[in-house]
Amino acid sequence: MNTEKITYFIYARKSTEGEDRQSLSISSQIEDISRLQTQQGLRVTETITDSASAKIPFNRPAYASMIKRIKKGEAGGIIVWKIDRLARNHLEWGELMHLLQTGVIKSIWTMHREYLSSDSALLISLEASMATQFSVDLSEIVKRGLRKKVSLGQPPIIAPTGYLNTKHNDHGSNSIIVDPKRWPLMRKAFDLMLTGQYTVGQVAAILNDGYNFRSRSTKKRMGKPLATSVLYRSIIDPFYTGYFNYKGELHKGMYKPMITLEEFDTIQVILGRKEKPKPHKHDFAFTGFIRCGCCGCAITASRKLKKLQTTGEYKDYTFYHCTKRKGAATCADKRYTTEKEMLALIEEELQNIALVPRWKSWAAETVKADNEDELQKQQKLLKSIGDYEQKLLSELDNLLDLRISNELSDEQYNQKKAERRHQLIRVQEKYSKRKRTLTTGSSR
Template sequence: MKQDTTKIKYFLYARKSSESEDRQVQSIDDQLNRLKKLAGDLSLDIKKTYTEAKSAKKPDNRPIFDEIIQRIENGEANGILCWQINRLSRNPIDSGKLSWLLQRGVLKSIQTIDRQYLPEDNVLLFSVESGVANQYILDLSKNTKRGMLSKLEKGWQTGIAPLGYLNDKENKIIIKDPERFNLVRKMWDLMLTGNYTPPKILDIANNEWGFRTRKFKKIGGCPLSKSGIYKIFTSLFYTGTIENGGVQYEGKHERMITLEEYDRVQMLLGREGKPRPKHHEFAFTGSIRCGVCGCLYTAETKKKIIKQTGEVKEYTYYHCTRKTTKVKCDQRKNIPVDNLELAIEKEIEKYTILPEFLQWALEGLNEKNDTEIEDRSKVYEMQHKTLAGTQKELDELTKMRYRQLIDDETFIKEKNALQTQVAQLKENLRQT
């Protein structure tokens, strides 16, 4: 039996989330257009229109939906107009609320694009249709997790590839980013020397190499962030290992570093890969260990003022960090850097390089030289691309001023900043 809709006050509700279950659903604007036309055709009394961009798969996740239910219980309306029943609910809790409101007669009508749900209808019909929506979510979740697990077990990471890699959308695999792979590897090389901190490497990459992240539709194409550099240096992905949910999988993508190199960087960063403050760069830190306890040597520079002349002299000393509690270390002396260098020279003089090893070393140096040439080429390409992009931004800014889309103050501020970037990038190109 058809309800007399002229006595019912409706809330119009349109919903679409960005999640996978809603990809095929009409946009909110399309829903509104069709529903308003339907309201006119059926002479429905629409008291208020609501829109919401939230997922319905979990209860208590939609403040607008909760407001509608509360206002219906308060008697402000007694009908809901929506696209389909799955726009109202995809979980049993919200479905139960709607079903109970219908059974009590508080909700007189749920009108969708193709049918009407009434209090006198068999409650089983509404329960089945809302249950189908809920089961769809459960099946989708299971299938998604199953698909992700299958991909991980095959050796391929899900989601967006880390910096230095690209998603091959056609073959559904991860490949090297020809533009950034060598540059990210160069960041690892700088870190592995023990002479550079992550912030220093970040400064070199962004300001000397002109490094920019991948450009997506709405994000990217900008300098690497501080959190981004630490994310690189703490990610097992670069070793050829995929980590997901505490489980490690052997990846099929081309690895960038070895596990030994990864472990060394974690040691340099500090316990559990958390960076420790480092204010100076010293030649031998990260390379020398104590002969007693096995801990790394650290260094510090002290200043001394010569009273007679007022001259300030700096003295650098090395000493054991004594970070272990397992071995009692009696190395308490500070070693001046000059003495340490002499000791290293004396140790090296004890050894003679065999001709075959010399040849092997020269071949290695030639190979390293080829790599450095390729790295310089990649840096040069990145600098050129960044310069062209910055110059384009400057041109677009000028056009916006001509069209009077921005005021003089904003134009001058942005123009000065971009011109400074262009000048710095040109200087970096000359030095590359």
């Protein structure tokens, strides 16, 4: 072949997908190709690069443009580092082989050999089939590895805020661990949301301004304050409960959960309200039975979140004070008593009280009887939850039967299956929690 009369395109491709991670980078490919060009005296009109996968047909605009320009006669050959850089699917291989055999493409140079129109079509087709089959096999290996990882409770994802990905050299052995710096801050965010007193934006501002929250720095960018959108995506993500989504199904993770399913559901209810957040109704330990010694009004309590000037952190404080609601009477007591001070006053008062042995015995028997009644209630509730769990398992089996008999489409089956799986996970979590509570109570 008289290469002096042929004008070539240099084509280099580096896929961003896992199948090509071992391939040379584009710059390295071009460097090798340039040496080949000099050695063979090849005339090049342009260098074209791609960074998309070749296993998907017609997925590379730069490659498609190059083929179109070759058909127009702008060039008659291609120089490529390796033949599988050009295609890894049968459709594009077929077009490439047709152009080569009909002489539209007169020459394809690689680092190892030159492909000409006169070459055996069988040899070129064999190499094309090997490259295509490599993609198919590798894709299946990757999918199988991901399924195995999911079955072991390891999400094949980038760790969300509050967690980190390990960086082991052995492929597939990495896992998700706690980020010691941001974990407590994200937990604080969930706690603030659970009060019902803050919007997502307000919680993000508290973490950024009060706790100096910054995202993890990388080589390309510095750490940034927590964005409201990032925090919102986090608090609606079941990942933080110890369950992760993979292909539409929830799977139990082997990493440390940050919140419980009950807390997660509570936050979703809070987020679902259309009106602005209202003050949360708290249950305070010492309200309802204590009255003001000055005016006789009931004692109430308030919970405040204050920023400590010394450390810049936020801390919850509970204050007890008079309601001042007894008619038109005014209370002269303007003081606020902290929860710690209230505990000290109650303990001091209890020191002056002596229990009559007969009353003490009666109280112990009453408490025991109440505990037995409560135990029976808990046992009935546990049985009810267990029965519901079995009902959901039966429904899952029935769904499979309906799918096998073609009474449900794939879409309907997957949707209903996902719904039942989500319900089952919550029921199983509730069953385990109730069982632990019942066991602990019985052991006492």
